[in-house]
Amino acid sequence: MPTTAPAPLRPGDQVAIVCPARKASHEELAAAVATLESWGLRVVLGASTNVSHHQFGGEDEVRRQDFQQQLDDPSIRAILCARGGYGTPRIIDGLDFSRFAHDPKWVAGFSDITTLNCHLLKLGHQSIHGVMPIFFHQEGGQESVESLRRALFGEETRYTIPAHPLNQLGTATGELVGGNLSMLQTLTGTASDCPTAGRILFLEDIDEYLYSIDRMLVHLDRTGKLQNLAGLLVGHFTNPQDNAVPYGQTPNEIIQHYAGKYGFPIAHGFPVGHEPQNMALICGRTARLTVEAAGARLEYV
Structure with missing residues (x-):
């Protein structure tokens, strides 16, 4: 059975940055927010950003609820995971993808976010394995960020x-x-x-x-x-x-x-x-x- 592809992003769309795994501060994400805005996107920083529980972006329930909110919010057209590390397997079984299934949106990340990439594929949905906001301004990584933009906006690659x-x-x-x-x-x-x-x-x-x-x-x-x-x-x-x-x-x-x-x-x-x-x-x-x-x-x- 073919997998489902979310609609490509368009200028003016709203996207969320969340931390399903390791923590990331607003300061660490500021440069990525500026890049996303330069693409014509509106950025929401989720409740799991700028908080911490040891190395995590808040306690498990904070991260789960934040991700669930972005899954269910029809105004959010893509969910960008701020960084990997570890933590996504701790919350994946508590997420409900039933609303998402009726209105798929892009989910993007790599490393620990492989959990989400695989879980979504098991459910029949496409997602993006790609650079995360915490690495947007890594030296030598401009081509990687551009490849993410092309994937999100549905451009040929x-x-x-x-x-x-x-x-x-x-x-x-x-x-x-x-x-x-x-x-x-x-x-x-x-x-x-x-x-x-x-x-x-x-x-x-x-x-x-x-x-x-x-x-x-x-x-x-x-x-x-x-x-x-x-x-x-x-x-x-x-x-x-x-x-x-x-x-x-x-x-x-x-x-x-x-x-x-x-x-x-x-x-x-x-x-x-x-x-x-x-x-x-x-x-x-x-x-x-x-x-x-x-x-x-x-x-x-």
């Missing part, structure tokens, strides 16, 4: 990726699914666990030990998440950690070891994840991945 020695050649067509590897493992077996068969999976992560990346790939493989993929995009694996005795493989080599045996096309080095180059991907949108000797490209069908 096509990505080209340089050749990589580990690439597996071929062409694949399927809906995009994925995000943060550790979150995808955490969601396995939950109400937010969405199927990967016939889809193009994309992966990224940060600060993970190499043996842990291997363990998570074993888990994805054993649960059948890899074998029936249409294709795979391998993004940034930022700042990987190692033990005193070296693990002996890079994150890309670990992923290739498990995914490469199935024969579907694989493009390494896709600019998605915890780096300034974090291009927006629309989860649930059908895309075509073409991997050739000269490089790879991804375009929506």
Whole structure:
């Protein structure tokens, strides 16, 4: 069954910034608010911004109620998650998407927000895996912010990726699914666990030990998440950690070891994840991945 795409944003639309995970102050969000306003949008800062409960944007109920309010408010046409960190899995089961289902709107974020990307896809709705307001003015990230704007406003997007020695050649067509590897493992077996068969999976992560990346790939493989993929995009694996005795493989080599045996096309080095180059991907949108000797490209069908 095809996924549902929210209507593209238009100048004058109202969008909300919320903190379903880690906290963010109004001062930290001011530059992003200015950018969004320069796009012609009106910005609402939710009740979970500028408050804190330890590292969270308020207690669980504060974050849940704020997100629910933005889901249910018909004047809000997109919900931008301020930052990731951790916290979204703590509130996801308390959210009611019944009103949202009748009037879908864009939800955007990455990292811990993979929870929402996957949960919405499980419910049949598209969302955006992309740069968050806290990173809007990260040095070198202007192209990422522009890719988010294009996704929100429904403008055509096509990505080209340089050749990589580990690439597996071929062409694949399927809906995009994925995000943060550790979150995808955490969601396995939950109400937010969405199927990967016939889809193009994309992966990224940060600060993970190499043996842990291997363990998570074993888990994805054993649960059948890899074998029936249409294709795979391998993004940034930022700042990987190692033990005193070296693990002996890079994150890309670990992923290739498990995914490469199935024969579907694989493009390494896709600019998605915890780096300034974090291009927006629309989860649930059908895309075509073409991997050739000269490089790879991804375009929506």
